[in-house]
Amino acid sequence: MHDLAEIIDRNSKEPDVAKIRSRFPVLDQEVNGKPLAYFDNAASTQKPVEVISALKEYYEHHHSNIHRGAHTLAARATDLFERTRSSVRAFINARDVEEVIFTKGTTDSINLVAATFGKAFIQQGDEVIISTMEHHSNIVPWQMLCEATNAVLKIIPVTENGELDLQAYEELLSEKTRLVAVVHASNALGTINPIKKMIQLAHQHGARFLVDGAQSLAHLEVDVQELDCDFLAFSAHKLYGPTGVGVLYGKRELLEAMPPYQGGGEMIREVTFAKTTYNDLPYKFEAGTPNIADVVAFDAALSFIQSIGKKWIQRLESQLLAHAMERCSEIKGFVPVGTAKDKVSVMSFTIRNMHPFDVGMMLDASGIAVRTGHHCTQPLMDRLGLEGTVRASFAVYNTVEEIDRLYESLVRIAKRKN
Template sequence: MHDLEEIIDQTSKGLNVAEIRSKFPVLDQEVNGKPLAYFDNAATTQKPQEVLDALNEYYENHNSNIHRGAHTLAGRATDLFEKTRSSVRAFINAPSVEEVIFTKGTTDGINLVASTFGKTYIGAGDEVIISTMEHHSNIVPWQMLCETNKAVLKIIPVSDTGELDLQAYEELLSERTKLVAVVHASNALGTINPIKKMIQLAHDRGARFLVDGAQSLAHLDVDVQDLDCDFLTFSAHKLYGPTGVGVLYGKRELLEAMPPYQGGGEMIREVTFAKTTYNDIPYKFEAGTPNIADVVAFDAALAFIRSIGKKRIQEQENQLLAHAVELCSQINGFIPVGTAREKVSVMSFTIRNMHPFDVGMMLDAAGIAVRTGHHCTQPLMDRFGLEGTVRASFAVYNTNEEIDRLYESLVRIAKRKN
């Protein structure tokens, strides 16, 4: 196995995908007697050996609680933890490490903003705007907030191709709009939304903007300063990193003005029974012992991504998506769902006269892993009049040969009903 820097085959036109795949032990197995083809990357990506090694290295050599210990192991653990924070800062081009908060995941980050910024600054009659294509984690927290604070939730409609109606969005914005929270890339359709333009329109009305980056950070270059977003949330496990770790980026002035999310250790400066004073950011929002080992291992995942480069990753994934769409569109009964012009590597579809779950089970029998159902986007499925879809989502380690197997299996499946 070569070093990360040797992943890119300089003698070829693209990536050495075989070399990349060799770094993912989980891919080298059979499922139901067939080689595994893993196309459920929008749910979670697999983890390279470097991430697995980083987890073991931490527990074998450095395990300790962080920030408050005077002994050597505590110092090592703290340095490794904060090194990841610095890597995340660079990854999204945040102005400072203090604006990078570790969470349990994208959902946790959204709930943090709803419970702090939302409850403080969004009141009766104020408005929050989300879109029809949001994941439930970017719907339910705002419903709960609006119900509690008597605010109004407004919804951006989606076109038949799976693109947001920007004219309708502009018409929804008003002087009562306090926050817009929109997904950068749809987990169910793959649509890439014009977030930068949407942020500018919101700011023109004095509103703040939260970007759900759960699906975009693995595929697209995201620069929070260029976007000028007020908040950005994402998860490590969709970036080749461990589960149970996420990031909330927030502008310093907002984070400093927001109340704490939870109370406990680390988020305090001084505690008496009369009064507690809170710690500086980011620690004000990181109560208790964090998920230290997985945060440390996340740094290895970010290094893996850097070693290949987002541009090369995106080129590989775009090629895979184009290959899949070209092949599968020839299948009798194949119905694509979400045909936006700009997409990440997600192909969502149904097979005429077949339930998505049945299609998924048949594909699993062939060793092909896809996601079926409503993808935690029930309002979006309702918009298209569907109970759910089959979703094949591609990552840098997938191959054209795997997609050929998907096509061949779908041809056999579709023949049963069409």
């Protein structure tokens, strides 16, 4: 096992993939008698020993409920919890820690905005804009809001190669637009959307902008002040962190103007049967006992990413994606889905004359883990005329050798039908 400081190779002054892999115990196993090749990172990344150890350390030495206790363990647990909030603030370059709200995940964060911003600022006749490539978690909450308020939901179309139609987006914007909610990087296609330009256009019409960052934070540098986004939602488990933890970033002035999401402990200042007053940010939106242990462990995941560096992560993952596309494009019957110029490390495809689920099961028999189906993007699949795809998504611990195994397995699979 290598310390984090030893991830950097002294000769090349770059991270060593073998040393990175050694920090992920789950990768050191066989599946169906074959070494595991884990290509389902867009669904959830694996966890390094730093995260696992932080979780164990918390429960063995520090556990207590936070914020309200006067004893040592309560103070210690609170300090660890709030340290993660400070780390998240720095990770996304928010102005203040009070702009960082802990949630259950990206879905919970988006629902929070729909329920609170929607209640305060969206009414009959107003318009909300989303895109055709959204995950269901960035579709359904807005449908529910528009049904409840008689607002209008408008959709940005997607081109054949999997890019947003920006001209159509500009035409959709109007003085009635109250909110635009768009994914930064598509989970189904890997497409990186021009979020900064889209935010600028929305702001020109007085609209607010929510960025679904579930698929971008692990790959791209995201600076909320530089983007000038109004909201950003993302999940820890796609950032080498624990499940059950998410983040909602919001500009302070908006968060202060929004009503609470849920009622209960911690989100209150004073409760009487006559009237309740609410707590300051960020606690106004964090009712009840939070997922303390996993928030604490998330800090270790952020440290892990920063020890490697986003620039190197982008370079490695771009090389892996390019190698995978080059090799697999040689396969008879291989059909890539989503060929945008700018992509994160997601390769979606079909094998002609084969159902994606069957391809996934055959790959699993070779120890290769991929995701199959519609990827919670059914409207996008309908637009592309597909029932679903096979999705291989790459992370910092994946190797060229693993991709070559994927290629060799797909060659054998495709020969059955092509």
